[in-house]
Amino acid sequence: MLSLLLLLLLTFVSKPLTIHHQLLPEERRLLDSIAWPETPRLPVPISLKTTSDPAHSTFTILPVRLEALIQIRDFQGRPKHFGGDLVIARLHDRTLGAGVAGRVVDHLNGSYTAVFPLLWEGRAQVEVTLVHPSEAISVLHRLTMEQPNRLSYFSLFRSGSVSETVACNECLPPTQPLCNYTDLHTGEPWFCYKPKNLSCDTRITHFRGTHKADTHSGFLLASNLTFPLWQTIHFFCKLIYFRPSGTTQTISTSQMFVFIFLSGQPEVKSSTVKPEPAGYYYQGAWRALGGATVHQFNNPSAISQCLTDKVVHMYGDSTIRQWFEYLNSVLPDLKEFNLHSAKRTGPFMSVDMARNILVKYRPHAPPLSWTVIPANELHYVANELDGIVGGSRTVVVLSVWAHFGSYPIEVYLRRLLSIRRAVLRLLDRAPDTLVVIRTANLRALTLGIALTNSDWYTLQQDRALRAVFKGLNVHLVDAWDMVLAHHLPHEIHPRPPIIKNMIDVLLSYICPQEKA
Numbered sequence: 001m002l003s004l005l006l007l008l009l010l011t012f013v014s015k016p017l018t019i020h021h022q023l024l025p026e027e028r029r030l031l032d033s034i035a036w037p038e039t040p041r042l043p044v045p046i047s048l049k050t051t052s053d054p055a056h057s058t059f060t061i062l063p064v065r066l067e068a069l070i071q072i073r074d075f076q077g078r079p080k081h082f083g084g085d086l087v088i089a090r091l092h093d094r095t096l097g098a099g100v101a102g103r104v105v106d107h108l109n110g111s112y113t114a115v116f117p118l119l120w121e122g123r124a125q126v127e128v129t130l131v132h133p134s135e136a137i138s139v140l141h142r143l144t145m146e147q148p149n150r151l152s153y154f155s156l157f158r159s160g161s162v163s164e165t166v167a168c169n170e171c172l173p174p175t176q177p178l179c180n181y182t183d184l185h186t187g188e189p190w191f192c193y194k195p196k197n198l199s200c201d202t203r204i205t206h207f208r209g210t211h212k213a214d215t216h217s218g219f220l221l222a223s224n225l226t227f228p229l230w231q232t233i234h235f236f237c238k239l240i241y242f243r244p245s246g247t248t249q250t251i252s253t254s255q256m257f258v259f260i261f262l263s264g265q266p267e268v269k270s271s272t273v274k275p276e277p278a279g280y281y282y283q284g285a286w287r288a289l290g291g292a293t294v295h296q297f298n299n300p301s302a303i304s305q306c307l308t309d310k311v312v313h314m315y316g317d318s319t320i321r322q323w324f325e326y327l328n329s330v331l332p333d334l335k336e337f338n339l340h341s342a343k344r345t346g347p348f349m350s351v352d353m354a355r356n357i358l359v360k361y362r363p364h365a366p367p368l369s370w371t372v373i374p375a376n377e378l379h380y381v382a383n384e385l386d387g388i389v390g391g392s393r394t395v396v397v398l399s400v401w402a403h404f405g406s407y408p409i410e411v412y413l414r415r416l417l418s419i420r421r422a423v424l425r426l427l428d429r430a431p432d433t434l435v436v437i438r439t440a441n442l443r444a445l446t447l448g449i450a451l452t453n454s455d456w457y458t459l460q461q462d463r464a465l466r467a468v469f470k471g472l473n474v475h476l477v478d479a480w481d482m483v484l485a486h487h488l489p490h491e492i493h494p495r496p497p498i499i500k501n502m503i504d505v506l507l508s509y510i511c512p513q514e515k516a
């Protein structure tokens with residue numbers, strides 16, 4: 001009952017993107033971009049027997065085009081007859097430092113095709129991972145609809161010696177009087193229950209509740225499941241070999257490894273279904289496919305030279321703060337100014353006086369799942385962008401995704417659309433401004449993370465973000481592909497070799513002429 005109320009409320013506050021009103025063509029396009037195949041109905045009990053099982057599933061490599069044909073089977077070994085599993089794939093080789101994300105096509109009948117471009121000569125291993133069985137997608141979908149507030153947020157209010165902590169969120173059941181912190185410029189909603197003895201003006205901090213309590217009902221639901229919500233095992237690995245001009249040969253060394261000698265030049269085969277991946281790794285360095293050439297900025301002087309006379313504004317979650325920290329760690333002349341900000345929250349600012357470089361970081365507004373952030377530091381990215389003059393010396397870097405996973409996608413879309421409008425205003429008044437957006441990436445899943453920020457939620461966000469910024473003069477750093485293609489584990493904060501490659505992509509946008 002409470003969750004139904006929350007849902008209704010959320011539908012109310014998440015206007016105009018609710019499904020209950022006539023969708024504008026733009027809204028329809030955005031929602032279509034995240035459409036997912038139908039998955040098993042809930043709450044009909046789903047048994048382990050009929051759930052997608054990586055151990056029984058198989059794939060076959062079709063040597064002519066490099067495609068892996070994947071057949072998902074259930075725990076009894078019977079082929080599945082519907083789609084909706086979250087399957088990811090990559091082609092890689094550790095010794096060559098090479099890797100590329102595969103494009104997975106869901107045939108909606110239990111089979112999937114992963115398509116890989118052949119971008120290097122030599123050995124490669126195909127790796128296919130079932131992240132979530134389609135049955136788990138049903139559960140994740142249900143969780144979002146029934147418990148959009150499953151992460152709890154709070155604020156401390158204080159005046160003189162009186163203080164009080166109350167619950168806050170995007171929407172709250174109006175069982176008590178509310179403080180309405182809806183942002184007047186962007187229209188972004190945020191509410192807290194009104195403290196008993198204090199006014200709404202006395203809000204001091206924002207913070208997230210403890211994790212276990214947050215997802216209590218999610219854990220209950222998950223404990224009722226008779227199948228694994230997510231899989232961390234790669235269900236297959238097969239080794240293949242490309243040779244420019246050899247005879248076609250298949251050598252089966254074991255059930256797991258198949259060597260295929262391709263005849264003819266390795267070439268990129270077109271796939272009708274998906275565009276090419278954003279790029280690939282070779283010798284550990286990211287090479288873009290299409291768009292700007294990525295250069296290597298391997299020493300501090302090359303980076304400093306590129307950033308000379310620039311102001312770099314970074315806005316968003318900790319995945320962009322990581323870039324700020326990276327620049328500080330590799331540039332000895334970039335000195336962080338002590339703003340006495342709380343650790344990890346910011347804002348932060350670094351300066352290289354001699355080269356006139358200014359790099360700034362500021363978090364986005366709620367929802368933010370950090371320890372404690374002063375309420376006065378909760379600035380919406382769109383409003384910050386409206387405060388920038390812009391121009392050829394201004395670089396804007398955005399990353400807004402990691403804190404939105406537990407909400408219905410409409411909440412995220414609304415935030416992105418407000419940022420999009422501000423980006424359009426910025427590029428209109430200062431067309432030379434460079435705007436770079438870091439996309440979402442895969443992460444390590446635990447039960448708690450899967451319930452609130454599963455890769456499936458992130459994939460929806462990633463698609464939504466691409467749809468929202470499509471056609472604008474903004475550049476993407478494709479974190480999704482860069483993490484998927486790399487041999488390092490999936491982590492919310494990718495490890496330094498991946499960050500180094502992301503920074504190379506960023507700097508290549510800023511300084512396209514820079515010599516390799």
Ligand SMILES: *[C@@H]1O[C@H](CO)[C@@H](O)[C@H](O)[C@H]1NC(C)=O
Binds near residue numbers: 107
């Ligand atoms: C599933 O659909 C694909 C694409 O239409 C087709 O090639 C394949 O044979 C189908 N598989 C089954 C088991 O029907």
Ligand SMILES: *[C@@H]1O[C@H](CO)[C@@H](O)[C@H](O)[C@H]1NC(C)=O
Binds near residue numbers: 181182184
């Ligand atoms: C909160 O404030 C906004 C902006 O003033 C207003 O549009 C909205 O109706 C208010 N919401 C509630 C539930 O009071």
Ligand SMILES: *[C@@H]1O[C@H](CO)[C@@H](O)[C@H](O)[C@H]1NC(C)=O
Binds near residue numbers: 163164196197
């Ligand atoms: C509010 O003030 C009253 C009277 O001083 C006190 O009894 C009560 O405990 C206070 N409530 C809270 C939530 O602090």
Ligand SMILES: *[C@@H]1O[C@H](CO)[C@@H](O)[C@H](O)[C@H]1NC(C)=O
Binds near residue numbers: 220221222224
């Ligand atoms: C778990 O299963 C029990 C018994 O079938 C049911 O009563 C309960 O509502 C379920 N809990 C959730 C969170 O679905």
